[in-house]
Amino acid sequence: MYSDYFWAALFLLPNLLGFLVFILLPLIASFGLSFTSWDLLTPIKWIGLGNYKTLISDQVFWKVLWNTIYFTIGNVPVGIILSLFLAITLNQKIKGITIFRAVYFLPVISSTVAVAIVWQWLYNPQFGLLNYLLSLVGIDGPNWLSSTTWAMPAVIITSIWRGLGFNMVLFLAGLQGIPETYYDAAKIDGANWWALFKNITVPLLSPTTFFVVVISIINSFQVFDLIYVMTAGGPARSTSVLVHYLYQNAFQYFKMGYASAIGYVLFFLVFTVILIQLKRTKNWVVY
């Protein structure tokens, strides 16, 4: 009676509708809004490139842009290297291995707010565990979250800790997709662990690595919740990132147009970075 296409469309409809109404439409609308001045209540005013011009001369924008890049540079490489190391360590057939994997995955499924509050405790300069441990080895720990120098590293450490498990699971899946036979053959030829890692693991894991890099970069550029709860962008904006500034403009200052412009700057930034990554895949990703 109906064609297969009809049924396919029908079953896709719930998802498709949600995508259209809650993602695609707002996406297009906010692009339009980025050329306007609007506070939701008074009539929309078209101001052309006004918002983008303001952005260029807005010192706070440059500061939060730099903070976003700082966060990404701190978060992505270290997070990936650590989770790869973890995945290799946990990719063994020993008793209770699933327990270890579960433990490292736990932060991923914990609520960000809970994570942020626990880490606030750990970072407490006077009563926190971290400064206590540092004092045992004779280091006078900094005022982590109240210092403009240390607040960002502190947030990055928490973020790495939180993301570790997710990347680890991806890497584990990738590692288990590498046939054992390659390692066996190389071992017969007398390869040591470094040679095995460099010549078999790294190239054969590269599609996974690529995926992890892309996802991590996107997530880092879009970081918000952790920062919102841990530092609210402070002290003195030292941890305020693009999405935080966007949120402030939209929902605290009610500058929807300006916030949309920030959103689109973020979009093009991430888009460019990913595009560069895609271009470069030929050089290092082996399929």
Place this chain on the structure above:
Amino acid sequence: MKKQLIFLILVIFSLLVFNTMIMAEQVTLQFMGWEASPLETESVKQGLEQFMKENLDIKVEYTPVAGEYAAKLLTMIAGNAAPDVFFIASDSYRSFQERGVLLNLTEYFNKEMDIDEFIPLSQDKMLIDGEIYGISSCDVSPVLFYNKSIFDEAGLPYPPSDPEKAWTWDKFLDVAKQLTVEKNGKTVQYGVSGFEISWVSAFCAMVKSNDGRVFNEDYTELLLDSTEAKEALVKIKNLQAVYGVSPLVIADVQQGGISATQMLQTGRLAMLVDGSWTLQQLAQMDFPFGIGVLPKFKKPVTIGQAHLYSAWAKTKHPDEAWELIKFLSSRGYQTKLVREGLWLPNRMDMYEEENLANWMNPDVYPDNFRDMVKYFTNYAELWPAVKVPSEAWSIVNEELGNFFVTDQSIDTVISSMKRRVDPILNK
């Protein structure tokens, strides 16, 4: 048998008809607010029940909002689906009014209330060009809390609660120094904390106390660049930066894990500058604490504010909305929360000697609070944030954060603040 059945059916039917008749006459009001504490939740619930009992023709449907209240209200108004009556924070009241979305309550107000019933800062808060769009809920002000045991041990007199006997800054600093204890190079007990907490805004009181101003008369210019204002700010910073009598807490981050009140309770802090609402929490913490006035430079000053109740300009039931607003802002309704120490009264007569007993609950208010009541009626000025756009106020706090936690000089910070804030004020 059959007769009985018919009778029963008739009864049920008539009940139904009667019921729908009542419902048809009943007006349903949508009411939105936030809940800062379980106590307020309970109080709103009980209050609404009482209101509906007194006004059988009005049914109130209450929606509490957790976080991002102004954004939610704004979206609902923009979507033409706003509640009839709602809480509005004192610092968003004017920006909503400017956009014409608040019902003008002046006529209702003039028929049943008198602006002079309210304490001066509440009047200042409510009046916009002589008109009223929201009624004050209560008042809250920064004050000085202290741990009595620490003062007893050190043999020092308690901070005064009579504003006319307020400590000078030098006297205050001297006490704070004596109450700061170091052990092995680490401070284990601080003299004071809290002047730099942004939402308490005690710095405004100190600037005004030194004859400075935060903004000019018509709020078109930042005046923190005056010598008086800068002097007050530098002295606040020096508590931490020079004398080490105050811990480095930053405006917008709680001292992770341990709150300032817990520090006060456990003897790690002798004096705490915080909002008067903290009284409610301290009263339940079971340790000897006292309450006093802030120190002064040239004259004793505190600041004050608190949310208002407003109605949507497009409400279909303005009369009923006014009834609800009148009820919520009444002496009776606020007394419950005032008795718990969360709020302070907003009516002049409630501060009169013979009415103090109605709300000055001895389980909550320390004995010497009696000397302090004139602090809120005669020495309190409106929180400056109420009359400027939220973006301007957020810049003031951000730049002050720069000053308090980094080593940037006062001149650098204030000139950057002025460069950013003045254009917003002049828009």
